[in-house]
Structure formats: C-alpha cells, structure tokens
Amino acid sequence: xxxxxxxxxxxxxxxxxxxxxxxxxxxxxxDRISDKWVALILAxxxxxxxxxxxxxxAGEPRALRYSxxxxxxxxxSQKMLTQTLRSLERDGLVSRTVVPTVPVTVSYELTDLGLxxxxxMRGLKAWxxxxxxxxxxxxxxxxxxxx
Amino acid sequence: xxxxxxxxxxxxxxxxxxxxxxxxxxxxxxDRISDKWVALILAxxxxxxxxxxxxxxAGEPRALRYSxxxxxxxxxSQKMLTQTLRSLERDGLVSRTVVPTVPVTVSYELTDLGLxxxxxMRGLKAWxxxxxxxxxxxxxxxxxxxx
Numbered sequence: 001x002x003x004x005x006x007x008x009x010x011x012x013x014x015x016x017x018x019x020x021x022x023x024x025x026x027x028x029x030x031d032r033i034s035d036k037w038v039a040l041i042l043a044x045x046x047x048x049x050x051x052x053x054x055x056x057x058a059g060e061p062r063a064l065r066y067s068x069x070x071x072x073x074x075x076x077s078q079k080m081l082t083q084t085l086r087s088l089e090r091d092g093l094v095s096r097t098v099v100p101t102v103p104v105t106v107s108y109e110l111t112d113l114g115l116x117x118x119x120x121m122r123g124l125k126a127w128x129x130x131x132x133x134x135x136x137x138x139x140x141x142x143x144x145x146x147x
Numbered sequence: 148x149x150x151x152x153x154x155x156x157x158x159x160x161x162x163x164x165x166x167x168x169x170x171x172x173x174x175x176x177x178d179r180i181s182d183k184w185v186a187l188i189l190a191x192x193x194x195x196x197x198x199x200x201x202x203x204x205a206g207e208p209r210a211l212r213y214s215x216x217x218x219x220x221x222x223x224s225q226k227m228l229t230q231t232l233r234s235l236e237r238d239g240l241v242s243r244t245v246v247p248t249v250p251v252t253v254s255y256e257l258t259d260l261g262l263x264x265x266x267x268m269r270g271l272k273a274w275x276x277x278x279x280x281x282x283x284x285x286x287x288x289x290x291x292x293x294x
Contacts, residue, residue, distance in 0.1 A: 017276040020187060022222030027183070029282055030275040034186055036178045040167060075169030092285025113281055120270045127267050128177040129164040134260055135176055138239025 037076060037084045039121045044072045045094065045110045046118040063097065063109040093117060184223060184231045186268045191219045192241065192257045193265040210256040240264060
C-alpha cells in the first residue's frame, strides 16, 4: 500500500465529492442541510432573529436554551426540534451544554463549522424574505396565464 | 380606504416577512427553496456542473434540455424532476422554452431571479462538498463517544 499523508487524503477526497452524484456522501449532507428547520435553528443561534428585551445585539452568535428555540421556531414540534438538534450536534455544527441546575439547563450554540454554514444559510433566509413579493407576483402571472 | 402606492405596499410587506413565523409566506418559500433537487437544478443551470465535451465554460449560466437535467441529477425520478421544474417555473426562477422540432425540444434556463438564488445555493452545495470530511470526522467522534 502506498503511504499517503492525511493532507493528501483530504485533498483527494475534496476533489472526489460531487453532490450531483447520488452515491456521493456530500449529496446526503446537502440533503440534510437543505432543511427549513436547520436553516431556522442556525439563523436563531446565529442571532438573525427578532430582538427580545435584554437580548444580545443582533448579529452576535449566542447560546439558546431548548425552550427558547422551541418558542422562536413557531410551529416546530418537540420531536422535530430534538431530532434536528441531535443531528446538528452529531455533525459538529452545534454544541450542547448541560448545566446541572435544578431543573437541568440545556443550551445550544454554533461551533466554528456551524458558523461557517450559518453564513450561507443566513443568505438563503434573507433571500426568501426579500424576494417573497416577486415570487408571489410570478405565481399570480403563471396561474392566470393558463386561464 | 387609504391610498397607498405599490412601492409603499412593497416596503411594508418586506418589513413584515419573517421566516421564523409559521404563518409567514416567506416560511413556505424557505421550505420550498430548502430542497436538495432545487439546489441541484439551480447548480446545473447555473453551470456549476461537471464539464461535458463541447459544453460552455463552467460558471456560465446555460439552457439545459429536460433529458440533460435528468441525466445530470443522478437518482432523480421523472415525476420529481417534472414537479420541481414546474414549481420553479411558477415561482419565476426558471423559464421554459419549447422549440417545435420533431420531437419537440423543451429547455430550461435561469431567470434573473433564479440567478440571484443560484448565487446563494451555489455556496451551499460547495459548502457541503468542502466540509464533508469535517462532518464525517465529527460523526465518528460523536458515535464512539457514547460507546
């Protein structure tokens, strides 16, 4: 077996990941991060969220407790939030801290890797908010065109 | 009724769209664009795709025929591709051109709105490809930690 350094392996792997291919692991990763709840959790922890009284400045990453996330992501079920947070923790995008208060306080914050993804996701959420009017107008045109 | 201009309505609507809210239409739009196939179709039409012989330069947006998209997006079903293209056309992100050859040639390309979303999506796909190794390493650590 030829000896290859970790850096060489890494460079080779990067060349080989191609999300267009169904068998590529990066397709599965794209699938996981292309998720509404992932986008909203990252946006919440990255602080792209409505101001609360006493909150840190907008734009500053922050730790949020489970209950705060549940409130922020209107409409998310506890099951979905727990599952999504666990997969984000497993992927190393979010870190989970348990403080042994009574009752126990569990909080979540972005890792460095999570912060880098947040930069991307933030753009997507902002795009959806800014271009909503254009999209609604396009839909109306499309739907009346066939009438 | 107070008279408001279209521009005023538009400015007001933008302030009000907040994807954290379950009832906000931008949440639905975020849900739709947070989709693996949407990301891959935009990447394909935006030409963030493997070189083919005789293809335009990489990075140049291009029109693709239905059959070319089907081949590029390995693993997509015809039903899923047709549905996704139709919703992208309805949202004004992709335009559809029919040329009356025999058989009929149907091709798709990005609109200006689609191009602006492509800029975002492209980053997401690239992120997944570049950080795949980190995520795989994190998963291994997470899975052995509990053992």
